[in-house]
Amino acid sequence: MGDLIDQLREGLPAEAVLTDPDVTASYARDMAGFCPAGSPAAVVLPRTTEQVQHVMRTATALRVPVVPQGARTGLSGAANATDGCIVLSLVKMDRILEIDPVERIAVAEPGVVNAVLSRAVAEQGLYYPPDPSSWEQCTIGGNIGTASGGLCCVKYGVTAEYVLGLDVVLADGRLLTTGRRTAKGVAGYDLTRLFVGSEGTLGIVVRAVLALKPAPPQQLALAAEFPSVAAACEAVRRIMADGHAPSLLELMDATTVRAVNSMARMGLPETTEALLLAAFDTPDPAPALAAVGELCAAAGATQVVPAEDAAESDLLLQARRLSLPALERLRPATMIDDVCVPRSRLAAMLDGTAAIAREHGLTIGVVAHAGDGNTHPVVCFDPADPDESRRALESFHRIMALGLELGGTITGEHGVGLLKKEWLAREAGPVALEVQRGIKAVLDPLGLLNPGKVLDLPAAE
Numbered sequence: 001m002g003d004l005i006d007q008l009r010e011g012l013p014a015e016a017v018l019t020d021p022d023v024t025a026s027y028a029r030d031m032a033g034f035c036p037a038g039s040p041a042a043v044v045l046p047r048t049t050e051q052v053q054h055v056m057r058t059a060t061a062l063r064v065p066v067v068p069q070g071a072r073t074g075l076s077g078a079a080n081a082t083d084g085c086i087v088l089s090l091v092k093m094d095r096i097l098e099i100d101p102v103e104r105i106a107v108a109e110p111g112v113v114n115a116v117l118s119r120a121v122a123e124q125g126l127y128y129p130p131d132p133s134s135w136e137q138c139t140i141g142g143n144i145g146t147a148s149g150g151l152c153c154v155k156y157g158v159t160a161e162y163v164l165g166l167d168v169v170l171a172d173g174r175l176l177t178t179g180r181r182t183a184k185g186v187a188g189y190d191l192t193r194l195f196v197g198s199e200g201t202l203g204i205v206v207r208a209v210l211a212l213k214p215a216p217p218q219q220l221a222l223a224a225e226f227p228s229v230a231a232a233c234e235a236v237r238r239i240m241a242d243g244h245a246p247s248l249l250e251l252m253d254a255t256t257v258r259a260v261n262s263m264a265r266m267g268l269p270e271t272t273e274a275l276l277l278a279a280f281d282t283p284d285p286a287p288a289l290a291a292v293g294e295l296c297a298a299a300g301a302t303q304v305v306p307a308e309d310a311a312e313s314d315l316l317l318q319a320r321r322l323s324l325p326a327l328e329r330l331r332p333a334t335m336i337d338d339v340c341v342p343r344s345r346l347a348a349m350l351d352g353t354a355a356i357a358r359e360h361g362l363t364i365g366v367v368a369h370a371g372d373g374n375t376h377p378v379v380c381f382d383p384a385d386p387d388e389s390r391r392a393l394e395s396f397h398r399i400m401a402l403g404l405e406l407g408g409t410i411t412g413e414h415g416v417g418l419l420k421k422e423w424l425a426r427e428a429g430p431v432a433l434e435v436q437r438g439i440k441a442v443l444d445p446l447g448l449l450n451p452g453k454v455l456d457l458p459a460a461e
């Protein structure tokens, strides 16, 4: 331990190496429940690529595991410390290095907060679409680590579609540059994509070249109230089948609507069983909004309320962004599922989730990126009650099983981390797992990078 701290300090300023156990303990975990977290030997906060390389060379020389972290808003335990590890927090590498309107790219360090980048590019008439609800906290490095999504993905796609190139410090400290700055490029294997969603298990992202779009017009939204979740899902099916391209298509169930009202007094309609929010960011969104309103009515909506202006649309969006924090207030703890199913199976997924909640005697609020088929059932429980905790864990797993039965995936955007490792094995199958382990062995032969996350590596752990 003494050796480790001394060697880390040889290449880092004193204030960048934290060892006070009270301080290091505060870096032990992300926001996922039910995931073990160990005690780090040290937390390091590098400001340069060279300092990250020094950390990785030291870790390799001394065989110490390294857990990369962004803002720790992750929901799968992927940023949780292991005993004796170095927590490598990238939050101080937070410079936007370049915004280029001609190439339509931004170059950013990993600690840049998503909303900070979005606002900076907006000042130049540009748009960085990936917008997780946690955008005011989460970092570009964490977004790349988890391949995160957000509200606008139904039209613009997820983080993976916007990462053109990366600088990555490998486990042994070498610097790998992947990808391109050009609009096109197919030279060699797509190593960039390999690192997106790798949850810090393959290398440390220290710089990212990100694609930008021209800023679209301000979006205008509508809210539609439905007598059942199934009717709202039918509206989603009709909207997508009719060829519309909403910039947002989100669903909140009755539990979520009430939770948001009780937290933020938003005045959302409490009699509805499901609230569907749809928005368009085209120059004249009125005709598309009217058509979608009609489709909602045909699917059984009892009320369709278009926002009067951009400010009212923003309020609806804000209500949606508050859903997870609001549901988290219902019970002392929550587990947040992230199952993504084909859009045509969304109603079956949500009805099945409600049945699982009833069978287990639990509150499970559901908020969904409905246009993507990506549901977030939030299992609310009291960890001090062993029976309730057992039921919560059981229902969390039943929801993933249901997602797979319906042809979906166990994670649309939150990643595997610690929480869903056994489910990855079920979803991917033995051949895919073997290939993934092979890739891990090439890039991290000593198994030092974020050990125990995503895949189990029997030989290294």
Ligand SMILES: Cc1cc2nc3c(=O)[nH]c(=O)nc-3n(C[C@H](O)[C@H](O)[C@H](O)COP(=O)(O)OP(=O)(O)OC[C@H]3O[C@@H](n4cnc5c(N)ncnc54)[C@H](O)[C@@H]3O)c2cc1C
Pocket (backbone or CB within 6 Å): 030, 031, 067, 068, 069, 070, 071, 072, 073, 074, 075, 078, 079, 090, 110, 131, 132, 133, 134, 137, 138, 139, 140, 141, 142, 143, 144, 145, 146, 147, 148, 149, 150, 151, 198, 199, 200, 201, 203, 204, 205, 206, 324, 325, 413, 414, 450
């Ligand atoms: C209220 C709330 C709402 C949320 N809404 C959404 C949502 O709408 N969509 C969505 O996708 N997610 C959402 N999330 C989950 C979370 O915010 C995202 O997963 C986010 O991308 C995590 O970013 P972070 O900076 O907090 O990363 P962390 O949680 O610190 O890390 C996430 C993963 O990335 C790895 N990592 C971090 N930085 C690096 C790096 N530089 N190099 C290599 N690996 C790295 C870590 O090891 C870890 O595996 C939400 C979370 C909360 C709490």
